[in-house]
Amino acid sequence: MSAEPVRIAVDLLGGDHAPGVVVDGAIQAADADPQVLPVLVGPPDVAASLLADRGADGRFPVVAASQVVAMDEHPARAVRAKRDATVRVAARLVRDGEAAALVSAGSTGATMAAALFTFGRLAGVTRPPLAVVVAALEHPVVLLDTGATVEADANLLAQFAVAGAAYARVRFGLAQPRVGLLSVGAENCKGDPVRKEAHDAIAAVLADLPAEFVGNVEGGDVPLGGPADVVVTDGFTGNVLLKGLEGMLARIAGDSELRRAAGDLDPDSTGGGVLLGVDGVAVVGHGASSARAIASCIHLAAQVASRRTAIPHERDEDIAMARPWASS
């Protein structure tokens, strides 16, 4: 049953604690699952020296790339200008079939730009959302967008609904994922004008797809896992909520007794976000990622990439736009 290991292109220079924790994370990921082979994308001398320090000389392939996109640069402009940026080289490896997926803990905007330019959008997609799975009490919840696009109109929220439903179908094997619109009250009259308009747009677009629209959900339904498997929002609100939930876990971790009991709620163990709507797999980790968080991202990337060949390649555009790993 042994197969070729899954090659994951890892951005050596992405993240607040790169490159050290990136190499540590790659080692942790490969130790935990020999079927995963991280490919380090960055300056070869840096990679070699870090691997040597850890007694791991030559353990992973290294692909040379020298430029980095800083957090305060305009992501799309910087990615366009820097042909040798690590995240862009990593995306090319995926496009060319030399890696199954890329992982970066650098700028979300830079990874999105690199994925858009290099993989291309799927049909019907204007802005690719970043989807994160929250380990809620009752069932996993796909939350999107968590920060790729800070403003969303009703049509974009409807796109996110389709993409999120497709992701939940494939990742969790749900035949009919329940999709909710994040708002300030369960009553469908609650919300700002964008939400009120999105309500009808989402109901219309999901009507012909294998998904059920359950209407408005609230912030608490994301950690609890209420009526929805997929929770749709703009990237501003989704990012604030996700970081708030992670902060609350860290708040709890400040208490040693709670820390012991929290176990599977540890945010480092949940992996990063998957960029949907592009024709390739890209996983975005937190800027502040620890080695364990990087390892989780690498496992998530391998898991999503391995489903790629198992997805029927429907030509239906409504479905196609949502398949993060669809072949074109």
Added chain:
Amino acid sequence: MSAEPVRIAVDLLGGDHAPGVVVDGAIQAADADPQVLPVLVGPPDVAASLLADRGADGRFPVVAASQVVAMDEHPARAVRAKRDATVRVAARLVRDGEAAALVSAGSTGATMAAALFTFGRLAGVTRPPLAVVVAALEHPVVLLDTGATVEADANLLAQFAVAGAAYARVRFGLAQPRVGLLSVGAENCKGDPVRKEAHDAIAAVLADLPAEFVGNVEGGDVPLGGPADVVVTDGFTGNVLLKGLEGMLARIAGDSELRRAAGDLDPDSTGGGVLLGVDGVAVVGHGASSARAIASCIHLAAQVASRRTAIPHERDEDIAMARPWASS
């Protein structure tokens, strides 16, 4: 040192579990602090029967009011039409000095409308924000707006910054509260166009006040208590974040071991939101409030109302707009 008890007008019909839990909460509040006297506002026969059931006949004054504002009504229109709505009668008691503050677990919009119509706005206020104190890891954090107004432009966010700083000064005795703007990254270039514009507006309005603007903060800074004592956002984002944090606590409470250890993080113990920018004290509880949550709201109302006489009555309009309990 014994003084007259502080009379708190309590909306008997507000909340998903009213009127039973409201009476239970009033009893809990008075049992815990004999200096607090709940005044039940609602149908006298309902109040009398519930008190009798609990062996508390005649324990609290009752003020008659018969109408209720439902969650799916337009709050301002309903409050205007229903002169005998419980929340409106409660607000009149406060205006007329017969109660020091009101508490309602009914519709937030209805309580805001009743407070606006009956108490009036303070100078400079257009929309009163709802401020909630989050028991963060490092220090209490004032989060506002948490749902009174679902859309906010840069000027409104600047008003909220002033109001939140004044509240933090008085409630926590901070000489120079640190105010942060909730966004998707600590870098000040991060955020949607409203946030980018609000950045300058907040810096300008706080420049002449006893407060420090610390720039952007992130969702995790609310439960952790990072660089800011006051976190400013629109009511949509604030409501989603607050309910998410509360849901995460409930998520943890689902685990019995965590439940034991969580203790002071219990959302029921933290009280409700205080409506700032109106000339009277109104505390808004969750619709789903338990008896313990109602009791916490009553204590919070008494605590905030008791500070009212201790506040210097500055005539400075920039300050005045922010004093939730300022005399006019």
